[in-house]
Amino acid sequence: MNRRIWLATVVSALLLTSWAAPARAAEPLPESDQALLETIREQQKLPGLAGAAVRDGKLVYLAATGLRKVDAPEPLLATDRVHLGSCTKSMTATLIARLIEKKLLRWDSTIAELFPEDQLLIDESWHPITIVDLLVHRSGAKANARVKGFDPKDTPAKQRSIYARELMRKPLAGKHREQYLYSNTGYILAGAIAEKVTGKGWEELMWQEVFEPLGIKEAGFGPQNKVGADQPFGHRQEDEKLKATDHDNPVVLGPAGRVSMALGDWAKYIAAHLAGARGDESFLSKSSWQRLHTIEHPQDEYALGHGVFHRGWAGGRVLTHSGSNTFWYAIVWMAPETNFAVMAVTNVAGDQAAAGCDEVCSQLIQRFAPPVTDRSTRILWNTRKTEDRLDFTEENSATSLLTITSKSGIGSAKVQLSSGAWKEDLRLRFRYTDGRPFQVLEGIKLTLPQQIIAGDIKTESQTLERRTFDDAGKIDDKVAEKVELPVRRTKEYLELTIPRGLLGPHDALEIEWIDWYR
Numbered sequence: 009m010n011r012r013i014w015l016a017t018v019v020s021a022l023l024l025t026s027w028a029a030p031a032r033a034a035e036p037l038p039e040s041d042q043a044l045l046e047t048i049r050e051q052q053k054l055p056g057l058a059g060a061a062v063r064d065g066k067l068v069y070l071a072a073t074g075l076r077k078v079d080a081p082e083p084l085l086a087t088d089r090v091h092l093g094s095c096t097k098s099m100t101a102t103l104i105a106r107l108i109e110k111k112l113l114r115w116d117s118t119i120a121e122l123f124p125e126d127q128l129l130i131d132e133s134w135h136p137i138t139i140v141d142l143l144v145h146r147s148g149a150k151a152n153a154r155v156k157g158f159d160p161k162d163t164p165a166k167q168r169s170i171y172a173r174e175l176m177r178k179p180l181a182g183k184h185r186e187q188y189l190y191s192n193t194g195y196i197l198a199g200a201i202a203e204k205v206t207g208k209g210w211e212e213l214m215w216q217e218v219f220e221p222l223g224i225k226e227a228g229f230g231p232q233n234k235v236g237a238d239q240p241f242g243h244r245q246e247d248e249k250l251k252a253t254d255h256d257n258p259v260v261l262g263p264a265g266r267v268s269m270a271l272g273d274w275a276k277y278i279a280a281h282l283a284g285a286r287g288d289e290s291f292l293s294k295s296s297w298q299r300l301h302t303i304e305h306p307q308d309e310y311a312l313g314h315g316v317f318h319r320g321w322a323g324g325r326v327l328t329h330s331g332s333n334t335f336w337y338a339i340v341w342m343a344p345e346t347n348f349a350v351m352a353v354t355n356v357a358g359d360q361a362a363a364g365c366d367e368v369c370s371q372l373i374q375r376f377a378p379p380v381t382d383r384s385t386r387i388l389w390n391t392r393k394t395e396d397r398l399d400f401t402e403e404n405s406a407t408s409l410l411t412i413t414s415k416s417g418i419g420s421a422k423v424q425l426s427s428g429a430w431k432e433d434l435r436l437r438f439r440y441t442d443g444r445p446f447q448v449l450e451g452i453k454l455t456l457p458q459q460i461i462a463g464d465i466k467t468e469s470q471t472l473e474r475r476t477f478d479d480a481g482k483i484d485d486k487v488a489e490k491v492e493l494p495v496r497r498t499k500e501y502l503e504l505t506i507p508r509g510l511l512g513p514h515d516a517l518e519i520e521w522i523d524w525y526r
Contacts, residue, residue, distance in 0.1 A: 041071040044371055049074050052364035054354045055243050055250055056084030059368040060271040061376045062349045065279050068376050070272055076240035076355070077252045088240050089232040089268045090353040091256070092338045093331025096267040097195050098300075098313030099218055099277065100210075101143045103202060105296040105312075106217040108139075112205045115140050115299065119176065122201055130176040136184060139201065142194040143312040144304045148182035149175075149191045164259040165200075165209035171260050172200040188308045192264040199263025210263050219273075221291060222280050226270035230256045239268075242335025243356040250356060257333050265331055271351060278342060278349045281327065285344035301327060301344075314342075317516065318424055321373050322346060323380040330362070337361035341369055346378040359476055367509065397441075398423060406432040411501070415441045417523035424516045432508050438521060439501040446502040446523045455518035456511065465495055465504060474510075 049057040056074035060067060072086040107113045120127060120135040127135070133148070141147040158170035175193060182189050199210040206213060211229055219227050231254045232239035241252040257266055269277075283290075284297035292300075300312045309315050314327040322343030330339040337357045342349040350372040352365035397413040398421055408431045410423065417440065438446035449465035452472070463472035473488040491510070496503040511517070 041069065042073045044375075045071055045073040045368060048364050048367050048371070049354075052360040052367075054356055054361060054364050055252075056240060056355045057352070057364060057368065058084060058086060058088075058090060058271055058354070059350070059352045059372055060086075060275050061351075061372045062275045062279050062282070063376055063378065064347050065283065067272060067275050069372060070275075072271075078243060078250045079252075082238070084240055084355070087226065087270050087272065089226050089228055089270050090240065090338065090355070091231065091242060091331075091333055091336035092265075092267045092269060092274065092353070093333050093336060094192075094265045095274075095329050095331040095338050095340060096263065096265045097143075097331075098281070098329060099214065099267060100195055100199055100202075100263040101300055101313035102281075102292070103210075103213055103217050104139060104143065104198060105292055105300055107202055107205065107213075109293060109296060113139060113201070117201075122204065123173075123176075126173055126176075129173065131179045133180040133184065134176045137180075139198065140299075140304060140312070141185065142191075142198045142201075144308065144310055145188055145190050145194060146185045146305060146308075147191065147194050147197075148180035148184045148186070148189065149194045149197065150181040151189065151191050151193070153193045158260070160258070163209060164211060164262060165203045167260045168196060168200040168203060168210070168262075172197050185305075188305070188310065190310075192261060195264035196261060202263075214267070218277070222276050224269065224273040224276055226273050228268045229262055229266045230259070230268065232268045240355050242333065244335055245356075245358065253335055255335060265333060271353065274340075274351060275349075278340060278351065282342055282344055282347050282349060285327070285342075286347060319343070319516075320424075321377050321380065322348070323378075330365075332357045332361075337365055339365045339369065341373075343377070346380065348377050350376075362476075370508070370511075396421070402431065408434045409437065410434065411437040411439070412519070412521065413439055413441055414446075414521070414523075417446065418521070420518070420520040422516070422518045434506045434508070434511060434517075436504045436506065436519070437501040438503075438523070443500065445497060445500055446521075449502065449504075449521055449523055451520065451522035452504070453518075453520040454506065455520075456516075459510075461491055461493075461510070465502070 045057045045059055054074060055078050056072065056076060058072035059069065061069040070086045072084045072088065074084050076082045076084050076088065104113065108115060116138045118135065119130065119137045123130060137147045153175055155171045155174045157174050158167045175197065202213055203210055231242060233241055233254050241254060243250045244253055280291050284292055285301055287294060301314065303309065303311050303316050309317060314329050317326050317328065318324055319326045323345040325344060327342040328340060334357045336353065336355055338353040340349060340351045350369045352368035354361045354364055396415060396419045399411045401409045438449065452465055453460065453462040459474055459476045461472050461474045471490050471492045474491045475488050494505040
């Protein structure tokens with residue numbers, strides 16, 4: 009037996025032994041495990057909510073609460089298969105890495121090389137596009153594209169083959185490698201390429217190259233309640249009420265976002281990535297893992313199927329992705345340096361779904377993340393006034409304190425915890441270099457990874473406006489939520505308190521400030 013196959017088989021067996029999914033008739037989880045989720049589910053008015061945490065290759069938390077389907081009695085179980093949406097992209101990229109190690113592809117394989125028989129039909133703008141370009145969203149392909157010419161009754165592989173060729177008849181939407189453009193079509197094309205070089209469907213390849221080697225059992229594609237299994241439904245808002253639905257993205261979109269999987273099995277997949285990031289080569293070579301987890305373009309924050317950031321609670325780098333088919337929402341955070349990850353899923357989409365899953369991740373990080381002793385900060389960016397100073401301290405066990413000492417009263421900074429985590433509250437103190445406090449913040453803007461909070465600070469309790477980013481990374485200026493933040497004034501500073509609930513698991517914060525009364 010080939011040594012690599014043998015090693016993968018051994019690892020799969022070990023993972024399966026450690027994380028074998030409990031039978032449907034298993035005893036319910038302790039109430040204390042579900043209580044954490046239930047509080048958040050009720051606050052955000054979600055039908056069901058599930059969460060998991062992985063530490064040192066083992067599940068340390070796995071729970072679910074709520075319902076599989078509104079207006080039906082069946083509870084959502086921790087063993088149910090949940091829809092992962094765009095978290096599928098990492099799995100497609102991992103499949104491509106497996107095929108590259110089998111010499112069926114190269115990272116720099118181009119469209120011109122892969123489709124020689126169609127070169128006269130494919131627009132020239134596509135010819136130099138590589139596999140990596142597709143996986144890091146730098147190809148210039150549209151985010152989504154409607155393509156005619158295939159029969160929905162055809163096999164998914166045939167549909168994707170026709171989709172890919174019809175897509176490439178037209179010029180690229182953007183310029184090759186000139187800008188980051190998040191693209192589902194790029195991942196559909198990557199899946200079609202995998203099918204072309206192997207002669208097998210993407211779904212079959214996922215089982216053969218990813219799921220089975222990792223011991224994954226509870227998985228499928230699309231809504232699992234459609235395949236005769238007793239599984240949960242997605243939901244949508246209709247007339248201000250939640251309605252169950254079994255709708256999903258079309259099958260052609262599989263490589264970009266149609267995997268459904270039990271959380272315990274998703275944890276096996278995540279553990280493989282954590283192990284690979286730490287040097288394990290039983291599933292992929294070290295160079296393949298590095299390629300998957302490394303940003304290709306310095307100005308981007310996206311590797312091959314994961315966003316890449318730095319978080320204090322993670323002790324450094326994190327790999328993350330969220331996914332939604334507009335009826336489900338899922339998110340994962342991986343911390344390779346501490347061999348730790350958290351995941352959360354709910355069977356509805358939207359702002360409340362994202363907020364609920366963020367809070368689950370935040371709570372699991374606080375409860376299960378390995379301790380990181382170094383809590384130093386580093387200022388990554390300070391554009392307007394280089395003489396301004398930022399000082400970070402822990403005021404007490406519940407409060408992180410960031411003091412901004414400004415010469416002019418106008419400035420901006422991007423602050424990143426290099427390790428550790430914010431406490432329950434983050435207090436921002438504004439003062440001048442001559443010892444005076446800021447008088448009035450006529451402009452304060454706090455930018456977090458998924459939201460912007462902005463407004464003026466004039467009174468002791470100030471209401472600001474919170475706006476969130478959509479999937480395209482744009483702010484909806486028409487929809488604003490009011491957020492009330494405590495304000496305190498002394499003879500030495502003006503202080504604004506931000507609760508951890510607004511920060512979520514994100515330890516990066518951009519701040520802009522203006523004191524017009526300076």
